[in-house]
Amino acid sequence: MITVGVNGYGTIGKRVADAVTQQPDMELAGVAKTRPNFEAQAAVRKEYPLYAAVEERIELFEEAGIDLAGSVTDLVAESDVVVDACPSGIGADNKSMYESFDTPALYQGGEDADLVDVSFNARGNYSAAAGASHVRVVSCNTTGLSRLLAPLQERYGVEKARVTLVRRGGDPGQTSRGPINDILPNPITIPSHHGPDVNTVFPDLDIDTLGMKVPATLMHVHSVNVTLESSPTAADVRDLLREESRLFLVPESMAIDGAGKLKEFAHDAGRPRGDVWENCIWEESISMEGDDLYLFEAIHQESDVVPENIDAIRAVTETADASESIATTNETLGIGL
Amino acid sequence: MITVGVNGYGTIGKRVADAVTQQPDMELAGVAKTRPNFEAQAAVRKEYPLYAAVEERIELFEEAGIDLAGSVTDLVAESDVVVDACPSGIGADNKSMYESFDTPALYQGGEDADLVDVSFNARGNYSAAAGASHVRVVSCNTTGLSRLLAPLQERYGVEKARVTLVRRGGDPGQTSRGPINDILPNPITIPSHHGPDVNTVFPDLDIDTLGMKVPATLMHVHSVNVTLESSPTAADVRDLLREESRLFLVPESMAIDGAGKLKEFAHDAGRPRGDVWENCIWEESISMEGDDLYLFEAIHQESDVVPENIDAIRAVTETADASESIATTNETLGIGL
CATH class of the missing domain: 3.30.360.10 (Dihydrodipicolinate Reductase; domain 2)
Incomplete structure (x- = not known):
């Protein structure tokens, strides 16, 4: 099993977290969020372990009556792979944290291509991400x-x-x-x-x-x-x-x-x-x-990269080839209208 | 002076009518309208002779307290050129009326190209409209x-x-x-x-x-x-x-x-x-x-064909060549931002 942490629980992060829980070869370590808004409350209802993305804001979650599992560094420490779904530019700020834990990280398309080893699309260049430490799933x-x-x-x-x-x-x-x-x-x-x-x-x-x-x-x-x-x-x-x-x-x-x-x-x-x-x-x-x-x-700007993030997790961990991963992702999510 | 009638007093027609009144070589015979709506009332305020585009609706204008100069056939009879600015398809219905008065007509881009002798753009093919009876000013x-x-x-x-x-x-x-x-x-x-x-x-x-x-x-x-x-x-x-x-x-x-x-x-x-x-x-x-x-x-879909209609009037009447007409139209309207 690949243990996956999701840092950033907004439009993309919440979808990736849900998709991770549907994969037979993955488990969700938890999700990190900056603010105790409606999305954080939804994560709690789904019983996703919730981590504070910013140490200084732990108090805000306490005030909102939300129990935290820890802070984002705890989440990274527990994860085999982190999916960074923070707003554009924040991923770059987080890179050194992922490096300090030697945890491979996937970033979203809002980050610069220069930040990473490989820019990724499952259909385009899946194998290029094999064993990479920093991979950017390109934008929608x-x-x-x-x-x-x-x-x-x-x-x-x-x-x-x-x-x-x-x-x-x-x-x-x-x-x-x-x-x-x-x-x-x-x-x-x-x-x-x-x-x-x-x-x-x-x-x-x-x-x-x-x-x-x-x-x-x-x-x-x-x-x-x-x-x-x-x-x-x-x-x-x-x-x-x-x-x-x-x-x-x-x-x-x-x-x-x-x-x-x-x-x-x-x-x-x-x-x-x-x-x-x-x-x-x-x-x-x-x-x-x-x-x-x-x-x-x-x-669909909110969701087309979700299966790509799932495939990228398998690509960096070298646990499946492209056709295996795409088939598993498609089947578990229900892709194919 | 070229006497111009405008049949159809909506988005294009009202602009063409205004533009005609600004030309040194044209006079506005009047405008025809189907309904006594706010545009008809504005025409009255401008003292444009107003004609009923549909005989059967004359009563509606009377009820609205609007004096009519006659019906559209009277307008066509008085005009050297008619600009038909009726909704798409109505121009085709009007063609035989213009023919019965032997009055050259300009149609708008919503009509079929087959309806006319020439589809017109002042910069593109001004001279092609010389002496034509039915000319279509292409769409915006x-x-x-x-x-x-x-x-x-x-x-x-x-x-x-x-x-x-x-x-x-x-x-x-x-x-x-x-x-x-x-x-x-x-x-x-x-x-x-x-x-x-x-x-x-x-x-x-x-x-x-x-x-x-x-x-x-x-x-x-x-x-x-x-x-x-x-x-x-x-x-x-x-x-x-x-x-x-x-x-x-x-x-x-x-x-x-x-x-x-x-x-x-x-x-x-x-x-x-x-x-x-x-x-x-x-x-x-x-x-x-x-x-x-x-x-x-x-x-700008509401206005870019207005100068083209003015030029087309000169083109069909052969009263100016392309560069003369374009220069006059530009100067009178104030074209050139």
């Missing part, structure tokens, strides 16, 4: 692009990818974020960080990305163009992508027109929190114009 | 793309254009339109109608377009990629585009991050209704990656 958007580009690259070759990422302004709980009623080039300069980030997984891929922000909270939507090195039919591409376990081809018959219905479909399917772990690619959108592939895909 | 998005692609095509040659149009869900007054909090591929299939529509102005241009809809009302924003036939620097492209009178390069120093600030800037400049007649291209976004040009531009 980069995860989505990596899953899509890996099979295209392998089967057809990618001459160039050009992607416009229309990003939700914030998550449903991030009430201080905008925009309201606007469409923002974000960043205004080109490329956005996503293209270079994809290159941390696929160093030789030619990709330009443009980012925008809009008043939506549910999912990101990508407008994807990939100029291929060969000229398959759209049907060929659909067949190829349909074989990928973490790509869901939204059939026309479902009459799903956007992120709202995708989330509703996930809720109806009984998924925890309505999570959509797969890239959702509109099947009718998959088109070829000469060598140019086009498609639209929706990416 | 196609107008924006035509203005941008014309100089690029002329100077560098366009190998292929790929554009993602992130469209506002509705205009500020269209309170029944969505989405709220969603990002919709729209249409889900590729291409959207915009690429083929650009081909009505530039028949030989290779262009693929993808459309999306988001919860915003202020402007559309385009994520543009143009693979050029030569490799200018980004600075070259900026200089080229800066010379175009209906392209506004938004300088970084203005700190304008989206459509909201663009509209606010237009209001501060005292523009009627905060209209933004120009394509607004973020200067910092203009980038070259090899032969690939990228940029972001915002398009």
